[in-house]
Amino acid sequence: MSEFIHLHNHSHYSLLDGAATIDGLVEAAVEQKMPAVALTDHGVMFGAIEFYQTAKKAGIKPIIGCEVYIVTQGTRFDKEVNPKLLAAGQGRGIYQHLVLLAKNFQGYKNLSKLCTLGHTEGFYYKPRIDMELLRQYSEGLIALSACPAGVVSFHLVAGNYEPARAMAVTFKEIFGDDFYLEIQNHSLEKEKSILEGMPRLAKELGIKLVATNDIHYIKQDHAVAHNVMLMIPDASANSASDYHNLRYQTDQIYFKSAKQMCDLFKGYPGAIEHTLEVAGKVEEFDITPKKPHMPEFPIPAESGVSTKGEYLEKLANEGIEKRYKELTPVIRERLEYELSMIKRMGYEGYFLITQDFINSAKRMGVRVGPGRGSAAGSIVSYALGITDVDPLKYDLLFERFLNPDRVSMPDIDVDFADNGREQVIEYVRQKYGAESVSQIITFGTLSSRAVLKDVGRVLGVPLSTTESITKLFPVNLGKVMPIAEALEEIPELRWVKDSSDEKIQELVHIAKILEGMNRNSSTHAAGVVIAPGPISDYVPLYKTPQTELMTQYNMLDLEVAGLLKMDFLGLRTLTIIENSLRLIKENYGVEIDVYSIPEDDSKTFELFGKGQTVAIFQFESSGMQEWLRKLKPNTISDLVAMNALYRPGPM
Template sequence: MKDFVHLHVHTEYSLLDGSNRIKDLIQRIKELGMNSVAITDHGVMYGVVEFYKEALKNGIKPILGCEIYTAKRNMQDKQPGVDSDYGHLVLLAKNQTGYKNLMKIVSLGFTEGFYYKPRVDYQTLEKYSEGIIALSACLSGDIPAAILNNDYEKAVELANRLNTIFGQDNFYLELQHNGISDQNLVNQQLIKLSKELGIPLVATNDAHFLTREAAQSHEILLCIQTGKTINDENRMKFNTDEVYVKSPEEMYENFRNVESALENTVKIAEMCNVELEFGKLHLPGFTVEEGYTPYEYLKEKCYKGLVQKFGENCSEEIKERLEYELSVISSMGYVDYFLIVWDFIRYARENDIMVGPGRGSAAGSVVSYCLGITSIDPLKYNLLFERFLNPERISMPDIDIDFCYERRQEVIDYVISKYGKDKVSQIITFGTMAARAAIRDVGRALDVPYGEVDVIAKMIPFQIGMNIDKALEINPELKKKYELEDDTRLLIDTARSLEGLPRHASTHAAGVVISKEPIVEYVPLQLNENNVTTQFTMGLLEELGLLKMDFLGLRTLTVIRDAVNLVEQGHNKKIDINNINFDDHDVYKMIGEGKTVGIFQLESAGMTQFMKELQPSSLEDIIAGISLYRPGPMDQIPRYIRNKNNPKEIKYHHPMLENILNVTYGCMVYQEQVMQIVRELGGYSYGRSDLVRRAMSKKKVSVMEQERKNFIYGITDEEGNEVVRGAVKNGVDEFTANKIFDEMMDFASYAFNKSHAAAYAVVAYQTAWLKHYYPVEFLAASLNSFLGSSDKVSQYVNECKVLNIKVLPPDVNESNVKFTVVNQKIRFGLAAVKNVGENAIQSMIAERTQNGLFTTFLDFCQRIEGREINKRCIESLIKSGAFDSLKVFRSRLMAVYERFLDGIAQAKRKAWRVSFPSLI
């Protein structure tokens, strides 16, 4: 019996791309000699797609399912003390219909039935039962629970009902062997039920961890998930170490007296045949005006934008580039995609919602530029379309968009209203246990004193990619404690077994998916903090052919918007921030002087120093700076600065490199440069050059050695046609070609996407331009963007002092919620004063607006009494100087304010008693 093991897959096996837990599970199944396995997590379908792919890759048949929670009454019933109880039921998908129905059942459990758990009722099961095999589940199943409650008649009733819902041979009574005494009683009664009702039995293996030895780690994991410690007698626990993945031999030994149950595992495995479809697009259609096809409509919009961007007499080269991009977009089936993105960006711009100039490789597209999706000229900066969309690399285009931080949600709301609430969803993301967090979590669960755990956790170096094994290698002190102290070894070993596990699910900060049909037809949904999200992550959604994009809130765009508005209010001057002079010497001079506080991407200490050394003189220098100031390419910085300042020192391995590398003073900086070198020296197509660039970045040695030969000598197809010309045929000698290829190989793993850097360099320059010409308005806007951060507020207030901009203290008669500009001075915003809440501020502003300015402190106290302003708030206002304009020393106010407030409150109460004596 080697066909089927039933798994309740707990979080230790779910969910992330390439999850090692899923790989471990499949490896275990292979080692045990089985050829099929079912995955059924509790209430969710996390990890289903990863499991499916990994199983097929290893020759294992995947059976997809879920162990759902069943409501005792209707799933809409949510009465405390009554509906908090729920049962379990295992559902397996037989076919595509069953898989779709399973996703709907699981989704409804969250969106309609959630009450402590995502529950569904039997009426829902009746509606979506087609294509599903149901098993009666573990001891928490409705039927086993009835048996344990000595209600055999109820068990009969439930068994008959479920058999009717799913149909004969689609419902099975589930036998388990888990070392729990109650299970033996339930098994006996289930065998009896099977004989009486003719409902078949199935032997399953309820597995929560891979091997018996992992039981203790699983106990710790349960403690972490439930907030308990291992010494808590009331903690959730299994009271058995038998819930591991057992061998076929063990299963046969456990159920030798009911061979039919074992045979039915094989039968079920043969019946379940779901095939997930990857690569087929499910993009929503875009409705165009009557008389147009979507392509015609897209083309018209592009040519209209072409005239606006390049003029009516633009070159044939530009038109050819546009036509080429349109043909690729059309042939790859992405016309509707571009129209959808164009439409919601159009909506944002028409409603004065700030949109960024671009993000990622989309800035390399002329179509994107003409449609207004991006606002940086890809031809001027030599950005490549193939880096974005490559006909030789079939993958979804990825257009991520930055919006004003405060108004991003308005754009999402527009998309929801246009395509339908059921076709738009946010996307799930998962937090995992990093090394330090795993140590701390396990320490709490093991009841180790905090101080001891803290010492060990802090021995884990704080750097990207760090794990416990690496920490033990590089920190001899940690390794010594591990080797000498038993308690430390237990803590670290347990943490190591749980490291990398998913810790929690949340909503992705920016990801949104839009589908052709209701999303639940393609992926299961759930609720995260009242947001409907997919249960599959971004990468999986793309693989399944769904349109995913990032609606990102960029705080800097809000700063730019606010600064521009303040300039218009104070100077009666309207600024078109996208059409300022990008070649302003004075702006670059300011950056080169290190005056970069508040400037996007350039305000860190390291980047400020880099700019002072670089002395940028063009946007190209800012683009290169953003690209170089990262681990890896930072090694190129001295060479870049040296070559910029001494152009005579620039050397090229071959003259053909000059046109490609002159913009970066002979240094390789961008991925696009790698593509150009491969194309112009090696004779590759741009599409193929992008594939080589990707392979280089992933350091695929065998692939690269073949590409080296292709680059140097070229390729011909079977018919003798030249596919790649080769550098030698293009006049590059063999030695030099090898040298260039070596340099590309060294560089490609950390090369940066120039399209992304160029778009962000535009935002950096815009903030620098505003700071140079309108420093008061720019810094006021910057302060407003960080009202909740005292560190940032302090930093920007200090910058105002450096620039001799006077920052006036808060004032109850003049300050608003945010920082404001008054006669080229900045008035402190009340929201930046600690302990002064939004409601209190609005009360003050409303009072002074309706009844005039406050004349004395007593006047203020009398007029705001009874509003949402407490003593702590008054104290903070006094200390911050908000009453200084009333000409009373702060020390005197601090001495009397409590008596003032108490006296006013007492006087009001006394007046109330005099007015209403009969009520006393």
């Protein structure tokens, strides 16, 4: 087993600052035979779920943490610069750094709460907490004093020993033996006073030292690539930057071996050993719930039933009678089978919640799509009004939607007219509480095309050159071909691989290192999460002055965290249909029900056969129009088959 464990590590979830993937961090820890490793991204917990799962799978202990921004003099609400901090060159004069590690599940919950409040209450340049919040949510957390911008270190860097001592005393009062004085050695001038002052503080105050490396990338030779990443936000086209001049003034912030760290800190007794002590304090807790956190659907008192199962059955039986003129044994058996399966899997609440907001949307005049994906295979969905497609008519399978052998939440994607989507979300907020409903984060990545353009901009490679390369990268199933694969398989790109131009070679080399890393965050176009209480009790939330409130976990990670996520898709086509129906009624006095339009209308199929399908969803591309003219479909089944086959896979 390793003699040392890395406790201060930034991944690419420290957006455009960390150049290490989660896989890279965990693989490096495994390679070094470290029994544990920490993740401490700047002010966020974006990668916590992925990190937890990846580390567990690799057989090492995940230490979930965060390097938070904290206001130690004043409050999180202050928007004024602290002159002393500004003079010391720290955090624009408005914050310092502190590393927090979750020792147990309570610590994880408290860390999540602190990360949320930093965004919702303390955001000013960065998501900031203050001493009040830290005291309130300190249970279950281990604190390290962080880097030269840390709560104790920045005083030492400024030559102010007594304020550093006072700050260390304060944090010891809060965390007791779970507060450690952090020392780092990246051969930086400002670290000298820290390396001198911290041992003195440790001796005087009885606080243990702990050695860390402020990891921002995995390998030392990734330093320039990391520096290029830092320059991406400010780089302009055709204007080369001095990208070899490292902004962080060191190439030492990589994943060093245990031996390297032991050699580096051999003059600091206990600093290495205490990394094992810290890791040993972290319990093996599970952040994935045994069952989903479902919001409670209120059963109307007038329904005459008391359980969700009974109410679901009541609504389904009432709905099925409206859907079919005659209830045959086949229909009844299918309904009973699906209801029994839904109850067995415990998803009654899911169906009740979904039918409620869909039917409420219809009552509000928001047009809803007939059904999307595997949910259309459910007769219960059809009976409840969730879908408007008869699964028996089209011989659709319920098991593709809900299968007891595949333990995962059902997934019903719902299309709303794009001009009414927000109205439906607001209804859900009103029903379950604003604190219980949130949008969901998504991350834009440095795909092969994007990273070549971004890196090219920093390196001063002409935009025309990078575009001549990136335009040749094919897209397969919605994903752009990776750089290495494209250079091997695309003959027109062979010149890039064989180029003797040093700038082109460096472009490719750096782009390969950064490829696939996160570039930015944004709001998921459709995702909405609904919790049984305040969402911040379950997962951390993210908000800046430029963004709305959203979860810090993406769609996949939210499912792992056990929260109910829904896709509320805003579809322009539905708005066009709604507007068309309204204009027909206004101008001609004719009211049309789109679901009563015959499916065998010959004039409609004539238009399809001529490829006259502009603005018809799924059929308006030039390629599809060409196939329509060739195949001349004349039934709905023909159109269904063409739509299914005209995909990147089949075609």
